[in-house]
Amino acid sequence: MNIGEVARASGVSAKMIRHYERIGLIRESHRTLAGYRQYDERDRHLLRFIRRARDLGFSLDQIRQLLSLWDDPSRASADVKRLAEAHIADLDARIAALTEMRSTLVTLAHACHGDHRPDCPILQGLADPPPAS
Amino acid sequence: MNIGEVARASGVSAKMIRHYERIGLIRESHRTLAGYRQYDERDRHLLRFIRRARDLGFSLDQIRQLLSLWDDPSRASADVKRLAEAHIADLDARIAALTEMRSTLVTLAHACHGDHRPDCPILQGLADPPPAS
DNA sequence: CATAAACCTTGCCATCGTGGCAAGGTCAAG
DNA sequence: CTTGACCTTGCCACGATGGCAAGGTTTATG
Structure with missing residues (x-):
């Protein structure tokens, strides 16, 4: 499988595959004589794993940890769960921050009456100190 | 007021003030003979405005628009409201995305039982296609 | 007055994840 | 043999921010 094919099959762009290789997230692939990268089913599987983890908002660094747990047959599921729960807490914090912004806004x-008149509480709210935070 | 003082007073770091100046978000300040930037109360006020807008998650580009509306005495409050509501919709989308990630996770x-045993539905869920999205 | 501390200046590099473009090599089909 | 689709590397960009370095200025203190 060339890089384009595995990219389409895994949902990870060729650009990112090369990037992941360079930062050591995935191993260097075999190359043809011409220097083309070659991938197999296991690579496709691995890249899909990475894609899903990205979709769940894991950072590449967290994915690095997930992968090492994935590779480790002796790891306890508690280790993975700990990672997942830390990430859930992270998501919670981000959701809370955005929700608070939203609420203020x-x-x-x-x-704001939102008509043709020029005075606008939104700009005033941004200009003046908020009443209570 | 030197840059450090207005930075402390506005909550915008000196670094960012210089950055905002370079990208044209704020005007170039006066300089002393030695080249030190000088700021006054209006600058402090403006920077606080920017700081609050950042805290509400507006991008610098959105802030650029807000500032031009702020400066424009003939603008209608509806213009500002439109901007704010677009941003609220943006926040909603981000909150929804994070919430969905959270829920899946x-x-x-x-x-995942989270004990010493090695098998782990989290890793499996990442490895296998999700049942229904 | 000399010196040190605290401040300012510019400029470059790093983050994080991703995309784009350019210049060139390769391969398969027509 | 040419064309087009693919691959290679490398550099630059985003957005918003921080850090460091090397140098100039100002202020306070001995």
């Missing part, structure tokens, strides 16, 4: 937008 | 983590 909704309050400001609600106060 | 929670399901996987829930299925």
Whole structure:
């Protein structure tokens, strides 16, 4: 399998596959005489694993850890669960931050009549210190 | 006011103030003979505005628009409201994406007994195609 | 006055994950 | 043999921010 084919099959772009190789996330692949990278089913599987983990918001560094756990037949599932739960906590924090932004912004937008008049509580809210944080 | 002072007073780092100046988000400040940037109350006010908008998750490009609306005495509040609501929709999309990630991950983590045994539904869920998306 | 500390200047590099472009080599089909 | 699709490497870009280095300035203190 050339890089383009495995890219299409795994959902990871060729560009990113080369990148993952260079940062040591995946091993260097075999090369044809012409220097073309060659991949097999296991590579495709691995790349799909990475793709799914990315889709779940894991960073490449976290994925590096996941992969080492994946490779380790003696690892306890608790190790993986710990990683997953740390990531859930991270997602929670990000969701909470965005939700708070949203809430503040909704309050400001609600106060704005949104017509042709120039005075606007949104800009005022940004300009003046917020009442209570 | 030197850059450090206005940085402390506005919550925007000196580094970022210089950056904002270079990308044209704020005007170039006056300089002392020695080349030190000088700021006044209006600058402090402007930088605080920017800081608050950043805290609400506006991008620098959106802030650029907000600032031009802020400067424009003839703008309608509807223009600002439109910008704010677009940003709210953006926040909603990001929150939804993170929430979906979280939910998938929670399901996987829930299925994982998290003990010393090596088999782990989390890794399996990452390796195998998800049942239904 | 000399010196040290705290401040300022510019400029380059790093992050994180990804995309784009360019210049060139390769391979398969027509 | 040419064309087009593919591959290679390498460099630059984003967005927003931080860090470091090398040098100039100002202020405070001995």
